Amino acid sequence: MLSFSNVDFSYPNQPVFTDLNFELEHGEFTFLIGKSGAGKSTLLQLVYMNILPNSGIVQIGNYDSKTIKPRELPYLRRKLGIVFQEFRLLNDRNIYENLSFVLEATNTPRKEIKRRVNDALTDVGLVHRRYSMPLELSGGEQQRVAIARAVLNDPILILADEPTGNLDPDTSSEILEIIRKIHQRGTAVLFATHNYEIVKKVNAKIIKLEDGKAYKAVLKQKP
Numbered sequence: 001m002l003s004f005s006n007v008d009f010s011y012p013n014q015p016v017f018t019d020l021n022f023e024l025e026h027g028e029f030t031f032l033i034g035k036s037g038a039g040k041s042t043l044l045q046l047v048y049m050n051i052l053p054n055s056g057i058v059q060i061g062n063y064d065s066k067t068i069k070p071r072e073l074p075y076l077r078r079k080l081g082i083v084f085q086e087f088r089l090l091n092d093r094n095i096y097e098n099l100s101f102v103l104e105a106t107n108t109p110r111k112e113i114k115r116r117v118n119d120a121l122t123d124v125g126l127v128h129r130r131y132s133m134p135l136e137l138s139g140g141e142q143q144r145v146a147i148a149r150a151v152l153n154d155p156i157l158i159l160a161d162e163p164t165g166n167l168d169p170d171t172s173s174e175i176l177e178i179i180r181k182i183h184q185r186g187t188a189v190l191f192a193t194h195n196y197e198i199v200k201k202v203n204a205k206i207i208k209l210e211d212g213k214a215y216k217a218v219l220k221q222k223p
Contacts, residue, residue, distance in 0.1 A: 001026045001188060002047065002157065004214070007056035009039075009046065016042050018212040020056070024190060026156070029183045031199045032192040033217065034209035040192040043209065044159045047190070048080055049073060061156065078106065081150030081187075083179075085162040087142040089134040095121070095145055096130040102152050120148035124178055140171035147178055151187070158182060160191040164198060172198060 002024040009017045016039045024030050032040050045051045046058050049065060058065040063076045089098050099117040108116070121127040124144035134142055143163060150158055160179060164172035176198055183189045193199065199206060200219050208217040 001028075002060045002190070003058070004043075004046070005057045005059070007046070007053045007058060009042065009051070009053045015212060017053075020212065020214055022207055022214040024157075024188060027183075027186050027188050029180070029189045029202065029204040030191070031202070031204055031206045032190055032209065033194065033196065033199060033206060036194065038209040039212070040194075040209060041161055044082075044161050044190070044192060047157075047159055048077055048082060078153045079156050081147075081153070081155035081158045083143070083146050083150050083158065083160045083163045085165040087134070087139075087146045089142055089145060091134050094131050094133055095126070095137075098134065098145065099149050099152060102149055106153075116152055117148075120152050121145075123151060123182065124148045138171075140167055140174060143167065143171075143175055144178065147175070147182070151182060155187060157188045157190065160189065160193075162193055163191070164193065164195060169197070173201070176201065 004020050004022050007017055007020040032043065034040055046053060047060060049068060052065050060076065061079060063072065068076065090101070093101065096117055099120060100113050103113045103116060118127055121130055124147050126141060126144050126148065129137065129141065137145070158179065164175050167175060172195065179189060179191065180202065196219060206217040206219060208215045
């Protein structure tokens with residue numbers, strides 16, 4: 001479903017990846033680990049093609065980095081759900097409006113918007129807070145809203161970029177469990193993190209970024 005083939009990428013005067021290769025299968029849960037600066041966020045940007053490789057190919061579904069056209073990018077991104085470390089909610093709109101805004105942008109019928117927003121908020125246990133403003137919620141609740149936003153279009157892949165980086169350990173575990181439940185419905189997950197304690201809680205594939213390349217890694221699991 002997702003593949004990196006001989007990918008090179010660098011920022012000006014800063015090489016990041018050299019001959020990077022890895023694959024993610026349909027419905028697979030994969031952790032992406034590595035030190036700060038190893039390229040985790042850069043790799044995720046390459047997946048949703050916010051940036052393109054200098055050479056090599058990133059392919060997801062029927063789209064690839066060599067042939068994709070600018071007008072096709074919105075259609076690619078509708079197949080992806082993206083969760084950032086920062087919640088990126090609109091503070092001048094309530095939670096329902098934050099989510100409905102995503103669907104209004106694609107001309108989804110109003111009745112369908114209501115159903116999908118309520119279903120997504122139910123998934124993360126926040127349907128009762130749909131008329132609250134973002135700043136009335138805790139950090140963990142705001143991240144739940146961000147996850148709900150990510151699943152609105154029933155994506156084939158969730159990209160999670162340090163989604164627990166600003167949260168305490170208990171809340172981090174709750175966020176991880178929500179993402180696991182979404183994965184169990186058949187959605188693939190690529191979860192970037194530097195928190196190895198979270199990684200040890202899930203029996204999942206682990207890809208480590210180091211020296212510009214990707215390696216399979218093994219960490220001892222925790223019960």
